[in-house]
Amino acid sequence: VVEHEAEEGTLGVVLNRPTDVPVERVLDAWSDLVTGPSVVFKGGPVAPNSALAIGLVPGDAEPLGWHALDGAAAVSRLGLVDLDTPPDLLAPAIHRLRVYAGYAGWAPGQLKGEIDEGAWYVVPAEPADAFAGHPEDLWGTWP
Numbered sequence: 001v002v003e004h005e006a007e008e009g010t011l012g013v014v015l016n017r018p019t020d021v022p023v024e025r026v027l028d029a030w031s032d033l034v035t036g037p038s039v040v041f042k043g044g045p046v047a048p049n050s051a052l053a054i055g056l057v058p059g060d061a062e063p064l065g066w067h068a069l070d071g072a073a074a075v076s077r078l079g080l081v082d083l084d085t086p087p088d089l090l091a092p093a094i095h096r097l098r099v100y101a102g103y104a105g106w107a108p109g110q111l112k113g114e115i116d117e118g119a120w121y122v123v124p125a126e127p128a129d130a131f132a133g134h135p136e137d138l139w140g141t142w143p
Contacts, residue, residue, distance in 0.1 A: 001111075002054065002069055002080055002103075010106040013043035013054065015130055016138040023099050027051060029087050035096040035131045043100030052103060053081040054130050056096040063093035069125075078127050096131045 001012040021040045024031035030053070031038060043052065055066055057077055062068070065085025069078045081090065081097065106114070114120055132138045 010111045012104045013100045016135040017042040033097045041100045043102045044104030046105045048102035053099045055081040055094045
């Protein structure tokens, strides 16, 4: 989950679905900053022709073009990256980056209803999960 607003709904990305599309093919300027595998990930079924990125920054850095996710840990924090920001401005601050095509979305109250039905596990976020070296195995490694 990358954004949750009770009145507007919830937005998230799927972490474990890499595609075969190299980032350099669609966002060449960002390809040097991407954490391997250097491909676009399928973020979800909504707006599959749009892109968003998640970046990891150290400590309490607040680089231009990056917005911390709620509840991000103080040591290393996840945030949304504005892909309209020149990559050179973010390069010194971003330690890891992934690009997603599309996203998952829920209407107001929908995700809470699905959680109440037992459709989702709610666990604390681990920044490393967003940048797993073998993302397709991510849930198989979950305890």
